[in-house]
Amino acid sequence: MSQSYNRGLVEDFGRWREFSAGMWAWIFHKFTGWVLIGYLFTHIAVLSTALQGDAAYTNTIVALESLAVVRLLEVGLLAVAVFHILNGLRLLLVDLGVGLDSQDKSFYASLVLTGAIVVASVPTFISGVF
Amino acid sequence: MSTQVPEQQAEETEAEQSAQAHEQTPQQKRQDKKRERQEDAAKRLQEEEQRREMDADDTYHLKVFRFDPEVAAKQEPRFDDFYVPFEKGMTVLDALMYARDHYDSSLTFRHSCRQAVCGSDALFVNGSQRLGCQTQLSDLEEPVRIEPLPHQDVVKDLVVDMEHFYEQMHSVQPYFDPEETPEGEQRQSKENHEKIKMSTRCIWCAACMSSCNIAAGDNEYLGPAAINKAYRFAMDEREGENRMQERMEIVEQNHGVWRCQTQFSCTNVCPKDIPLTEHIQELKREAVKRNLKFW
Numbered sequence A: 001m002s003q004s005y006n007r008g009l010v011e012d013f014g015r016w017r018e019f020s021a022g023m024w025a026w027i028f029h030k031f032t033g034w035v036l037i038g039y040l041f042t043h044i045a046v047l048s049t050a051l052q053g054d055a056a057y058t059n060t061i062v063a064l065e066s067l068a069v070v071r072l073l074e075v076g077l078l079a080v081a082v083f084h085i086l087n088g089l090r091l092l093l094v095d096l097g098v099g100l101d102s103q104d105k106s107f108y109a110s111l112v113l114t115g116a117i118v119v120a121s122v123p124t125f126i127s128g129v130f
Numbered sequence B: 001m002s003t004q005v006p007e008q009q010a011e012e013t014e015a016e017q018s019a020q021a022h023e024q025t026p027q028q029k030r031q032d033k034k035r036e037r038q039e040d041a042a043k044r045l046q047e048e049e050q051r052r053e054m055d056a057d058d059t060y061h062l063k064v065f066r067f068d069p070e071v072a073a074k075q076e077p078r079f080d081d082f083y084v085p086f087e088k089g090m091t092v093l094d095a096l097m098y099a100r101d102h103y104d105s106s107l108t109f110r111h112s113c114r115q116a117v118c119g120s121d122a123l124f125v126n127g128s129q130r131l132g133c134q135t136q137l138s139d140l141e142e143p144v145r146i147e148p149l150p151h152q153d154v155v156k157d158l159v160v161d162m163e164h165f166y167e168q169m170h171s172v173q174p175y176f177d178p179e180e181t182p183e184g185e186q187r188q189s190k191e192n193h194e195k196i197k198m199s200t201r202c203i204w205c206a207a208c209m210s211s212c213n214i215a216a217g218d219n220e221y222l223g224p225a226a227i228n229k230a231y232r233f234a235m236d237e238r239e240g241e242n243r244m245q246e247r248m249e250i251v252e253q254n255h256g257v258w259r260c261q262t263q264f265s266c267t268n269v270c271p272k273d274i275p276l277t278e279h280i281q282e283l284k285r286e287a288v289k290r291n292l293k294f295w
């Protein structure tokens, strides 16, 4: 916006170190929302192999689930989904004007809870591939 | 600091010279040398202590943004260092004034009331929008980095162009404008006053606007301060229902309340503690109530 010269990092994302809780929540929510949309397409692609018959679908699933990368991505997907849901509930409360004074705490709570759920899920997701 | 350190060095060299000038026996010379060394060591220790003390308590290290399109040497923005002697209760504005009055009279910044009333000295201090006059140096980590408000054109040093902010403020018609004026006083109920009380406290400092990521990306966005102004009058019952409808139409526009993504950065920085996000959200709900009818 400043035409006279480039103020560099003052004006752009280079200020991320100084972002407050609500700003991070917004960035994470955008990011996770779009990752979920991305996953939706992958999900449909995998499911639609069932159109070629039972065996094709089973083969696809077994092949995918035998890959360590896929298992790791699943953990990531869970993290993204859980955070999006928890922060989504937070945003719904914010829209209703409920608990606005603790919006930062509810963001941290979303993060901690997401972390806990993801860690707890790791054994289930990882079992058998490593 | 800059004056004290060279003074001590001068004293030291004087002492050395006078010691050398005397005619002495070798024994005396040795003793003298020894004493000198001891004195030197003690002095160095003392100096070291002083310096540490100065660094810790007595001076504050400011890093101040400098820019001046009219001076060749300052056309490239840079940061200048100032070491300002600390006094209890000193604010960022006090420190800037000291730096200007003692070190560099060309250092430029706005200020007037010095008590968080006029709204002229919103600055970007250690990564956050604050009023210089309301921010205690002792609450800040050193070096204290002082910059002009981000997302506004810099005119010179810490002075930014406020024109756009004022335009946004004016676009919400920030004045009391009732449909009917009764005879005599126009009284407001206690409850209604409580409701709008916080929103009336705005001092037009633009800290909120500067902190807002959305306003940074959308120049037409009304911004937190203007929406809060609109709230102050829309929620004032004395203006009447039709006037409120008109005001709601202003905030519902494309670049109005719906741009707000509830990041709370404005609420966090507002020096008058106005719950800006709360007011914006309330206007959003009011807009939905007016436009959605299922019955």
Ligand code: HEM
Pocket: A029, A030, A032, A033, A034, A036, A037, A040, A084, A085, A086, A087, A088, A089, A091, A092, B261
């Ligand atoms: C229980 C589950 C979910 C909840 C509670 C939820 C909640 C929300 C809320 C409240 C918003 C609006 C944020 C705002 O006010 O700016 C939002 C945005 C969004 N959500 Fe969800 N959501 C959920 C599931 C999903 C799923 C499954 C997807 C993807 C398929 C998704 C994709 C998105 C996207 C793309 C956005 C917009 C992000 C942006 O602002 O660009 N959400 N979500």
Ligand code: SF4
Pocket: B201, B202, B203, B204, B205, B206, B207, B208, B209, B224, B225, B228, B269, B270, B271, B272, B273, B274, B276
């Ligand atoms: S709402 Fe607060 S931060 Fe924004 S201009 Fe008014 S006083 Fe300054």
Ligand code: FES
Pocket: B110, B111, B112, B113, B114, B115, B116, B117, B118, B119, B120, B121, B122, B131, B132, B133, B134
């Ligand atoms: S000098 Fe008036 S608000 Fe700081």
